Amino acid sequence: MLLVLPTDSRPVYLRIADALRTAIMQERLPATSRLPSSRQLATLLGVHKHTVMAAMDELVAEGWLEARQRSSYRVHRSPPKQVRAHRQLARLNAPNVNEFSWAQRQNVEIFSNADYFQFENQRITHRFTSDGPDLRLIPLDEFRDVLRRAGNSPAAEVFGYGGAQGVPTLLESIQTYLQRMRAIQGRHIIVTNGSTEAILMVALLLLGPGKRVVMDKLCFRPIHEIFSLTRTEICSVPMDADGTDPGALEAVLRHRGADLIYLTPLHHYPTTRTMPLERRALIYQIAAQYGVPILEDDYDHEFHYSGMPLAPMASDDPLGLVIYASTFSKSAFPGARIGFLAVPNALLLPLCKVRRCTTWQVNGLAQQAMAIWINEGGFERHIARVRCTYQRRLTHMLACIDALKASTLPELQLRVPDGGLAIWLDTKRDSQAVVDRAAARGVLAHSEHFCSLTPAVRGSHLRLAFASMAEDEISAGLALLGQAIADTPCV
Numbered sequence: 001m002l003l004v005l006p007t008d009s010r011p012v013y014l015r016i017a018d019a020l021r022t023a024i025m026q027e028r029l030p031a032t033s034r035l036p037s038s039r040q041l042a043t044l045l046g047v048h049k050h051t052v053m054a055a056m057d058e059l060v061a062e063g064w065l066e067a068r069q070r071s072s073y074r075v076h077r078s079p080p081k082q083v084r085a086h087r088q089l090a091r092l093n094a095p096n097v098n099e100f101s102w103a104q105r106q107n108v109e110i111f112s113n114a115d116y117f118q119f120e121n122q123r124i125t126h127r128f129t130s131d132g133p134d135l136r137l138i139p140l141d142e143f144r145d146v147l148r149r150a151g152n153s154p155a156a157e158v159f160g161y162g163g164a165q166g167v168p169t170l171l172e173s174i175q176t177y178l179q180r181m182r183a184i185q186g187r188h189i190i191v192t193n194g195s196t197e198a199i200l201m202v203a204l205l206l207l208g209p210g211k212r213v214v215m216d217k218l219c220f221r222p223i224h225e226i227f228s229l230t231r232t233e234i235c236s237v238p239m240d241a242d243g244t245d246p247g248a249l250e251a252v253l254r255h256r257g258a259d260l261i262y263l264t265p266l267h268h269y270p271t272t273r274t275m276p277l278e279r280r281a282l283i284y285q286i287a288a289q290y291g292v293p294i295l296e297d298d299y300d301h302e303f304h305y306s307g308m309p310l311a312p313m314a315s316d317d318p319l320g321l322v323i324y325a326s327t328f329s330k331s332a333f334p335g336a337r338i339g340f341l342a343v344p345n346a347l348l349l350p351l352c353k354v355r356r357c358t359t360w361q362v363n364g365l366a367q368q369a370m371a372i373w374i375n376e377g378g379f380e381r382h383i384a385r386v387r388c389t390y391q392r393r394l395t396h397m398l399a400c401i402d403a404l405k406a407s408t409l410p411e412l413q414l415r416v417p418d419g420g421l422a423i424w425l426d427t428k429r430d431s432q433a434v435v436d437r438a439a440a441r442g443v444l445a446h447s448e449h450f451c452s453l454t455p456a457v458r459g460s461h462l463r464l465a466f467a468s469m470a471e472d473e474i475s476a477g478l479a480l481l482g483q484a485i486a487d488t489p490c491v
């Protein structure tokens with residue numbers, strides 16, 4: 001008899017009982033069959049006889065076994081009724097089904113596309129897809145100290161069920177920071193598990209079947225998938241050199257209407273373009289005219305290299321129609337899972353309620369630690385340090401691209417970004433074909449095809465994130481990528 005004991009931390013007798021119960025349920029031990037003696041089982045399993053007997057007592061009490069003498073047991077002639085009936089009914093109702101089929105279920109089908117993970121089994125040495133910060137630059141000892149001190153906060157603040165809005169000290173720190181750095185005032189902050197959850201919460205509140213969201217035809221893929229998950233109709237609009245095409249946006253709102261406009265105006269994802277002030281004003285007026293709210297995703301404003309970053313749309317929002325989302329994932333580190341929303345008064349309560357039924361709150365300890373780090377100045381010192389490093393890395397990246405142009409690939413083109421953690425390179429080749437070839441050489445990059453809302457659009461651009469790589473890593477990665485580009489025919 002083969003008994004496979006579960007390997008969890010429960011007492012051995014419970015795990016033996018579990019293994020025997022499973023064997024009976026699967027009919028490997030049929031009704032009325034006799035079990036080996038407790039002594040034999042004890043020898044087989046390498047345990048004491050009393051441990052086996054404790055397991056048997058458990059199963060007798062549950063009705064799976066009958067005890068004959070003190071240590072001889074048989075499987076009950078009718079094991080617990082409900083379980084048997086349940087198994088038989090399941091077979092009767094679905095006689096031809098061996099295993100339940102998940103594949104056709106709506107979202108399972110959409111989400112079974114392995115796109116993010118397609119190169120997971122390949123040996124990857126350079127990841128230009130990693131849009132996050134360089135984790136090697138985080139002052140870990142400083143943050144560990146802050147975490148330790150956060151743990152000394154009043155228990156109710158960090159260890160209990162906290163308020164859905166966030167830990168009060170962090171709410172205050174973010175409010176002050178936003179007012180100083182992004183000229184945002186008069187809004188309510190809600191701390192979220194990254195800006196991903198912030199956007200999910202807005203989608204759950206405002207979107208759903210029968211609703212429509214408008215977004216640029218190129219976008220950050222997970223955001224598109226959040227909207228798909230809520231079964232919202234997604235309407236893409238084209239872009240020009242300044243970002244979202246206002247004429248196309250106006251036409252959609254006039255003819256079809258919409259319930260939300262999603263934008264990344266400061267450093268557009270994936271093209272990195274900054275939307276100029278006049279264009280923002282125009283988009284705002286169109287949204288106001290048709291009464292459609294804007295969700296502004298300001299995900300990496302701390303990293304702007306040509307002067308101060310433009311103020312967000314939320315800082316000049318006389319009608320209160322902009323919902324602002326941002327994150328500490330780029331400025332601090334993504335593992336903290338701290339992002340936030342800054343919302344008009346009317347949305348505070350509804351979003352806190354959405355919050356309650358999704359993840360309730362962000363980890364209190366992490367929130368408190370982030371608040372201490374911000375209030376003591378550590379966070380901004382860190383940003384100032386890494387901003388210089390990332391700017392150097394961008395300069396280095398541009399120099400490497402220039403070198404590639406001068407040697408083998410004169411057709412490469414790019415517009416130097418004003419900020420952010422990535423560049424948008426025109427390879428003049430099928431973007432996905434380049435990415436596939438690059439992956440075979442150990443280099444990951446996002447293709448324009450991957451970022452496109454229209455599957456038929458292959459595009460010729462790559463989004464290449466540079467912040468998480470040191471200069472020598474960038475050089476080596478770009479050399480390999482250059483070979484992959486050169487091996488791909490021009491379109």
Ligand SMILES: Cc1ncc(COP(=O)(O)O)c(C=O)c1O
Nearest residue numbers: 194195196220269299327329339
């Ligand atoms: C445009 C954009 N929005 C949102 C996010 C989500 O960031 P997080 O959930 O880590 O805050 C990202 C992450 O890369 C992003 O690029």
